[in-house]
Amino acid sequence: MRLLFFLFFAFTLFAADINQTLIQGDSKLYRQLLHQISKQKQTNEDTSLQKALLKKLIDLEKSSTKIEPPKLSPPKKEDDLLELIDTYIDVAKQKQVLIQTIDTLDDKLDVLRSQIAGLENNATNLNDLELQYAFYVKEKALAQKKVDMLAKVQENIKNLLISGIKSIPVQKSDSAKALAAIEDDLQKIRKKIQAYNIELERRVLLGKDTSYLQKQIDFLQKKERQSIEKKLGILFQEFLFALQTNRSKDVFSIKKEIVNLTKKYYSSDLTDAINELLSTLATSILGKAQTLKGATFEEIKTLLKTIWKKANEPLFTINGIPISSFKLFLALLIFILGIFIGTLYKSYVKNISYRSKNFTQSTATLLANLGYYLLVIIAFFLALNTLGIDLSSLAIVAGALSVGIGFGLQNIVSNFVSGIILMFERSIKIGDYLEIDGELRGHVSDIRMRSTTITTNDNIDVIVPNQDLIQNKVINWTMNDRIRRFRIPFGVAYGTDVHKVIKVVREAVEKSGFTDIYNTPKRHTRVIMTGMGDSSVDFELLVWVKGEEILYPKRTTSRFLILIYDALYEHGIEIPFPQRDIHIRKGDAPIEVVLKKEENS
Template identity: 40%
Template sequence: MKLFLFMLLSIYVLCAATIDTKLYENVESEIYYKEIQKQIEADEKSKLKPIEISGEEKLHLSRVRSASSQKIQIDLYDLNPLSKKPISFKSYYYAINAVASMHVKQNLNRNMLREVNAKSIYSKQAIENIIEDEKPKLLSYQLQYAYYKLQEKNIEVKLKLLDAHVEEIRSTLFNTFSLLECDLDADIDVKMKLTDKEIEKISLQKIALEIDLEKALIEDSAKIERIKNKIQSIDTQYQEQLNKKIMLQIEQSLCMLKNKKSKVFFKLIDGIEINIKEVSTEFLPVYIEELKVLREIAKEVLGSTKLFFSSTLYESREMLSQIKGYFTSPIFVFNEQPISLLSLIKAIALITFGFLIGMFYKRWIARISRKWPDMSQMSIRLASNIGYYLIITISFIIAIGSLGIDMTSISLIAGALSIGIGFGLQTVVSNLIAGIILMFERTIRIGDTIEISDALRGRVTDMRIRSTTIKTFDNIDIVIPNSSFIQNNVINWTLDDISRRVHVPFGVAYGTDVDSVKKVILDELDQSALKYIKNDMNKKPEVWMMAMNSSSVDFELLVWVDWDNKFRPNSLKSDFLILIYNTLNKHGIQIPFPQLDLHVKHMPSDM
């Protein structure tokens, strides 16, 4: 087995290919790219590779060169308007909008980074697990992987630039907030009321147009397209007024924040949150980020403690969301897979849960084993240990899988072992699994009387993990593999009820009174010392007439006996036959036997 595993691992190592890191980490990468280009052209001329593969290599090399030479830059926001005193609301709001827009870009780039990371993981696995038939595509895979790694690097650089510039604008916003010029509340309120009236007017116009559209659809009118265009125009006007209202609310909230009116500020923030739900999806992400910037400014002005206690339920949810982000953000990368604190905690919890389940399983086995005093301790211990380690192994595999760690090599070894088990230990494993099933299913127990075939009946005396021992009525111990009980039909005489009805056949001569036969048999049985069930009204002895044969009238005595009573041994069928024979002789009832009558039609003349 050790030699087999060594050979298997050696084959795996030889087949696996290594990553060419010079494609994306080399300082003089352009020189290396030219060498690769020459190699591709040489392979193409010599026709060592199909044209399609050479075309893919050229395409991937071009993409790698482009990504390697790309200069990462971002558009910088002009902070000069924030240097004027006092600062107008528009200048301050445009800076908030710039931060929000950059946050949206950051989120998009982070999503893109996750997608590229997933692609690079897949490409790396394709290289490391490449098979012989795919070897001609190895360079294509290497270039593809290098392109994804360069993309990751470029996105990370862009994210760093965005982070730095966002921090610069945020610091300026915090430092210049006290210089913000605010209009009178009355002026803002007047503008807000006018905007609300305009929004209400537009909403009514939209409702009227929607009603007209419904009529036009019913009447199949030619006005449909014109009405749809009007509705689209109304929607545009509605969005413009809604944006105007949100800007007024932001202006008012900033003024309230400047005057340290925290309750009014958070009430206005809640109103903005409600209004942005109606904003088109194009502007919604930016408005959501603007709200976050407003809360950051409030945190700077009011302080964290006051912010927490003055905020609404939404603020508490936002703080919980930040905590969640802390737990879900990656803390390190293992095998191209980002590992977060939450995933580590989850993996540890899964392993701990597996150990707890394993301990409870062992205790459960120990508890139920007391109900099986005849079962060997070896079988109990074996079932306990197998189940325990199986639970631990499964929980460990699930925990590793939850981290996203590649288990390809482990799966390969497990697959090879399973093939070996399948060919060499199939019967043994089948019996072991059948033994575990029988122990937990309890359809066959120690002490049960079972029948496997007409020639094999007896009492179960021992149950082990691989086999079961049966003692026949002739006191012969027979060891039977457990798989036989799973694959074949088994009669268990004592599974639910230990009583059994015995059929004792007998016959009398024609002309015998039937009622008299039944009466004398039952009376003699009642007065006898034979052991059978007497006090159960549903299990009273009976005599049935079964058939009228050529020389006898056939009866059966049906009597219930305890099949498995150690203190009152069962009366055998022989005892009941002896009772019937003696009873019939005692009462002068003739017991028939086969007779042959010979009729001679012609006598020989010499006799």
């Protein structure tokens, strides 16, 4: 998550925020603002626009309190049932128009949101845009309120139809002849419309008047709609009769015919609404078992459409953007999938490094970590994009977080950047043996974005912040090779032949049989005298060691000290220790020594 915080910092902008006071205001607030603007002596285009918008906001507030659902009466006869179905279709049409209005308003709000985000707080036209934004939000809320009200009306109509079908008898009519006659009329009307359209195209090409032809086409299209509505009325009557007589096969065949007809002449949303009504009536009258038995692929598809519609209903909004349950689920799925793919990638790279000799452990860790974080970042932004969140809308959050960098998050960012430097610079790699500040020694076992893990020879894992490795003095014992010179100090007593000491120690080293001693013309074993101390003549054994033993300095030093001790002891060379001699001069007064016996001795 720290990495995600860091990414937010990259989007630091200083943009204007949406004025929530205007959005949440009421008529009283808008009248006060209108009064203040009206008091201004100078008027310009901006103030005129603001006045117009405030008046519209006041009118919207009045309209929102006057919304009342249409009055519905329980059906008493067959015609009332058909009239309720017509009312249901009219309500569905109104609802469809309102939903399209909401979609248009959402697009407008997105544009305004981007324009406001691109302005500074002191921009001259900020008030105009904010008032217009508030007006669209209020208009959308009013439209949504009407949609919710119409949805309740549709539910009431369904309930009235269900109760009416159970109690009001529907007569069987000779629908076959009527439907055939209507279909014949429709064919004639369509041919006439086609002929008029052809003639209309000719007149357009010749530049002649087309108003008469257009009126004829409009008249025929109106007549066509009336015929379709008449046909639907007959089919609805047949559908109700089939429901009352429990003929499930006829119910679903008629339902399919109605749906296919509405698909040709009505929008998909209206078709879905009619299909939903018919499905609800069939389920309520026939029962779920019969409905499932008689359901066809069309009914299953309708059910899936209903589920899809419910899943896309907004649960809440973020900065005016509706978030549905499906979007939320999809965003979480994308983010979790990104983490899962990143984890698989990390494991895959590490497995390759174990099998390949050309893949060093440090390179594998670098590629694994960078690839993992990159995949998680991509998944995160894809998830945000799926929700429909405009990344520019995160500017204010990023601005607030940028202030936190200078305070609580400074070390986190510094460690993160230091980790990237270490991974690319490769001055410290996994497996290297480090010495930090002369106190901490150990192998580098892991390099992460924030910290590096060092395992000491005592098998203690020490977490070191990456910035410490960049800012402090670090000794890398194995950066280029595994060869190091050890300085083994020792001393002999005064009076010892120093040449003999050098010879004895060098021969002991040469005959030691230690396979890790490294000798070349430039790098070879030496014994040098370093000083004459208080109690000893001081020497140092300078010996080059290669291999894994350089990683255990105490153990290696101990081996050579034991070797030196045995060699000196074997040749009778005295190894001194601190001692003091007391000399009493003759001219000094005698020293009186008194011995006292302890009591009870």
